Amino acid sequence: MPDAGPLKATDPRRIGVHDLLGVLGSGGQGTVYLGRGPSGQQVAVKVLHARVVENTTEMRRFEREVALARQVAAFCTATVLEAGFSEGRPYLVSEYVPGPSLQELVATDGPRTGSGLERLAIATATALDAIHRAGIVHRDFKPTNVIMGPEGPVVIDFGIARILEGTDATTVSALVGTPAYLAPEQLANQPASAASDLFAWAATMVYAATGRRAFAGEHAAAIMGTILNSEPDLDGVPEPLRALLAACLAKDPRDRPGIGEVLAMLTGRIPAEPYEMETVTESPAPAPDGSAVSGAVTPNPAAERDMISTGDRPVRRSFPRGRAGWITAAAGVVVVVLGVVFWPFSREPVTSAAPATAAAVVPGVVGTQSDDIWAVAAAQVDGRPVAVTGSADDTAQVWDLTTRTPVGDPLRGHTEDVSAVAIGQVDGRPVAVTGSADDTVRVWDLVTRQPVGDPMRGHTEDVYAVAVTQVDGRPVAVTGSGDDTVRVWDLTTRQPVGEPMKGHTEDVWAVAVGQLNGRPVAVTGGVDDTIRVWDLTTRRPVGEPITGHTGDVYGVAVTRLDGRPVVVSSSEDDTVRVWDLATHQPVGQPMVGHTGNVTSVAVGQVGGRTVAVTGSWDRSVRLWDLTSRRPVGEPFTGHTSTVYGVAVTRIGGRAVAVSGSRDTAVRVWDLGPAS
Incomplete structure (x- = not known):
């Protein structure tokens, strides 16, 4: 200077x-x-x-x-x-x-x-x-x-x-x-x-x-x-x-x-050598449901960052001739794999004899928003796989994962970043619920893509997380906020249910819902490094906070493992952890592998196993076997900035992860045959 x-x-x-x-x-x-x-x-x-x-x-x-x-x-x-x-x-x-x-x-x-x-x-x-x-x-x-x-x-x-x-x-x-x-x-x-x-x-x-x-x-x-x-x-x-x-x-x-x-x-x-000839290698065109027709050719996960979408056909681009680009061993190649299975489940294509609906899903970009993507939700809506993303451009976007195209225009109404999304049903109709830095929660009809009623107001700071469940037969949303509180909302009347739930001492980053002893519960994580469990009927805490993480708890998810309900959490301390929901005790050792803050976590079933999918500041998406608490395969790479949201759903007979990043891209990844 x-x-x-x-x-x-x-x-x-x-x-x-x-x-x-x-x-x-x-x-x-x-x-x-x-x-x-x-x-x-x-x-x-x-x-x-x-x-x-x-x-x-x-x-x-x-x-x-x-x-x-x-x-x-x-x-x-x-x-x-x-x-x-x-x-x-x-x-x-x-x-x-x-x-x-x-x-x-x-x-x-x-x-x-x-x-x-x-x-x-x-x-x-x-x-x-x-x-x-x-x-x-x-x-x-x-x-x-x-x-x-x-x-x-x-x-x-x-x-x-x-x-x-x-x-x-x-x-x-x-x-x-x-x-x-x-x-x-x-x-x-x-x-x-x-x-x-x-x-x-x-x-x-x-x-x-x-x-x-x-x-x-x-x-x-x-x-x-x-x-x-x-x-x-x-x-x-x-x-x-x-x-x-x-x-x-x-x-x-x-x-x-x-x-x-x-x-x-x-x-x-x-070692690098000058690239001598321009080559474009194509994988098979996807079938109408978004899966590959032959199932014989798929990108190596290490090469996925070089895949782009050209129409409906993913094409691997080399550095153009004349620019003296380089091709290296790390760049990966497109390979043919016939019937190869890698334990515990394969992220490679099934054989060509497999049913079309079970063929591998070609990983790649679904689309982009105009600014950072903070949150992702995915579900089956009217039999089709759909994702909803929330962005710093103040909108949410609905995506058809089969065609990999946006469904209509973005959902507009929030006046600041859309930092949380969830998918549910109200009166038999599919809806998206969004939370925003404008301190409000909104409900959207996913068929008409129009807002349902007025925004739900009550939080006094950014709404960072939202989940949808039922309490006493009524659809509710549970939200976490920068005002350190957790709130419950009746999605039919769009009114708050009771008083805010207080216990976290700093911002609430994450919310998930599940069942404990037959009662609906919410699980929340926050800047105070703790995880809390709440009875949604009484809106009171269940037991003491879960402690063990040494940084902000950015993500939580609830699933069942070996017949018992568990919480899976991701944290600023670069780890993913599993907790017994009833006893609040850790299940095994922390799962390590990410080299940056683990910002998000989702759970699902792949090949009969319970898995978690995580996104991180290290720009990767990882798949974990929750029984062994070990990573499955290599990280999914392709995003060029922090992955802030992940979700799990199905395309045809395959389980897929959907990720959203600060690079504005929505990507889909093949996890393997769904359970």
């Missing part, structure tokens, strides 16, 4: 507990100050313009983004220390890294070469991987956001563009200040993803290696036109880095490698 200039008369002298010492820089987003904390530590204090956060919705978004930013691993990134509001202006306090930006260093000392360039590429890609693992898309990776500190390169300002999204400041900063590092999909007003960050990283490395932009132009419009229509200028970039950057600069984000592949190639963990 540059040396601090003097404070002006209009500059504040103190933000939070930090004294301001000088001005490090200013721009369209706000002003960055050099500060000093109570311990004497120097910090960077970024005070954003007041217009960035003008209402409650934007305040909550700011707080969520900052909470995620503080989870980013500290290596190669500037640690976010604090955030808040000062006189109506949002601010962030981060580690102060002395040193010039990459932009300044290249401008004064020339391009990076040799081992210095290699170390720069590895360090910045590692930082980007840490950012993505925390569920954040940087959105504004560029040479000025790489500080060449005394201990090596450090990436700053991750998540700031997301906080500013939708404001005038974003438009000015992104399109005028840094067009050379924006991916084509961002210029086309599509959601940014981890693949967009890889494009920006590659463009930044081109600048570092050559001292010039990968996409030339005299003004912003010309630069954007070059990005959209021309190949990058890679002259002067040494091999093999040149070929890797070419792959990352592919116009289509689906043609770019993942960050894991990039790091593997940079560090030599995976």
